[in-house]
Amino acid sequence: MITVSGGNLKIIIIAAVSANFVIGNDEKIPWHSSEDFKHFKKTTLGFPLIMGRKTFESIGKPLPGRETLIISSNSNYNVPENVKVFPTIINALDYCRSKKSEKVFICGGGTIYKNSMNLADELLITEMKFNAKGNIYFPKINKDIWNVQEVLADNEEFKIVNYKKK
Numbered sequence: 597m598i599t600v601s602g603g604n605l606k607i608i609i610i611a612a613v614s615a616n617f618v619i620g621n622d623e624k625i626p627w628h629s630s631e632d633f634k635h636f637k638k639t640t641l642g643f644p645l646i647m648g649r650k651t652f653e654s655i656g657k658p659l660p661g662r663e664t665l666i667i668s669s670n671s672n673y674n675v676p677e678n679v680k681v682f683p684t685i686i687n688a689l690d691y692c693r694s695k696k697s698e699k700v701f702i703c704g705g706g707t708i709y710k711n712s713m714n715l716a717d718e719l720l721i722t723e724m725k726f727n728a729k730g731n732i733y734f735p736k737i738n739k740d741i742w743n744v745q746e747v748l749a750d751n752e753e754f755k756i757v758n759y760k761k762k
C-alpha cells in the first residue's frame with residue numbers, strides 16, 4: 597500500500613531560488629554560492645536525497661555521505677553504487693520509510709519540486725537577493741499553505757527561510 601504522508605519521515609524540500617524565482621538555466625544553476633553549498637552540505641549530510649534524473653546528471657556524481665535516490669521513467673538507467681532509481685517520488689519516499697529514515701531532502705530540479713510541494717512537510721529555501729537569467733523556476737510558495745517558521749541566515753547574498761506547512 598502506498599502511504600503519501602504520515603509515519604515519522606520528515607520530507608523537506610531544499611532549494612536555492614533567485615529573487616525572480618529562477619532555479620536553473622538549462623542544466624545548470626546560473627550562479628555559484630560557496631556559502632550556500634556549505635549550508636546544503638551541512639544540512640543534508642547523513643540523509644537521503646531525492647532528485648530528478650536531469651539534476652543528477654548535472655551534478656555528475658553521487659554526493660558523498662548521502663544516499664542518492666533518482667527519479668526516472670527509465671528503469672534501466674545505469675547508476676553507480678549507493679544510488680537507486682525509482683519511477684516515482686512516492687516510491688522513493690516509501691523506500692525512505694522502509695529504511696526508517698528520520699528525514700529526506702528533495703533537492704530538485706524544477707519538475708521534482710513542482711510534483712513534491714504537496715508531499716513536503718517543510719521548505720528550506722535559500723532566497724538569493726538577486727535576479728537570475730534562466731528557464732527553470734521554483735513553484736509559487738502559497739502563503740495560505742506555508743508559514744515562515746524561521747529565518748536561519750540573512751546576509752548580503754541570501755536569506756535562508758524555513759517554511760512549515762500550516
Ligand SMILES: NC(=O)c1ccc[n+]([C@@H]2O[C@H](COP(=O)([O-])OP(=O)(O)OC[C@H]3O[C@@H](n4cnc5c(N)ncnc54)[C@H](OP(=O)(O)O)[C@@H]3O)[C@@H](O)[C@H]2O)c1
Pocket residue numbers: 610611612613618619620621622623624625647648649650651652654667668669670683684685703704705706707708709711732
Ligand atoms: N537552484 C537549485 O536549488 C536547484 C536544485 C536542483 C536543480 N536545479 C536546476 O534544475 C534544473 C533541472 O530541473 P528539471 O526540471 O529540468 O529536471 P529534474 O527535475 O532534475 O529532472 C527531470 C527528470 O526527472 C524524471 N522525472 C521527473 N518527474 C518524474 C515523474 N513524475 N515520473 C518519472 N520520472 C520523473 C524524468 O527523468 P527521465 O527523463 O529519465 O524519465 C525527468 O526528465 C537544472 O537547471 C538544475 O541545475 C536547481
